[in-house]
Amino acid sequence: MAFDAFEEFRVRIKGSKRFKKVKARSETEAVSVFLGKQFGPPSPFEIETIERVKRRRRK
Numbered sequence: 001m002a003f004d005a006f007e008e009f010r011v012r013i014k015g016s017k018r019f020k021k022v023k024a025r026s027e028t029e030a031v032s033v034f035l036g037k038q039f040g041p042p043s044p045f046e047i048e049t050i051e052r053v054k055r056r057r058r059k
Contacts, residue, residue, distance in 0.1 A: 007052055027052075 009030035010019040024030035 009052055 006023045006025060009022045009024060009027065011022055011030060012019050022030045024032075
């Protein structure tokens with residue numbers, strides 16, 4: 001499928017307790033997708049944690 005290149009990331013902003021799940025190809029893209037724009041300068045939000053969600057699918 002086309003989703004093989006995508007990975008799931010959990011992104012959290014400083015001062016927030018909740019994670020948001022984002023599907024992206026890389027960490028930087030996950031950040032930009034998380035902030036609601038495709039590409040652009042770093043945002044005013046400080047991202048505290050970003051981690052790759054490991055998921056192995058059995059076919």
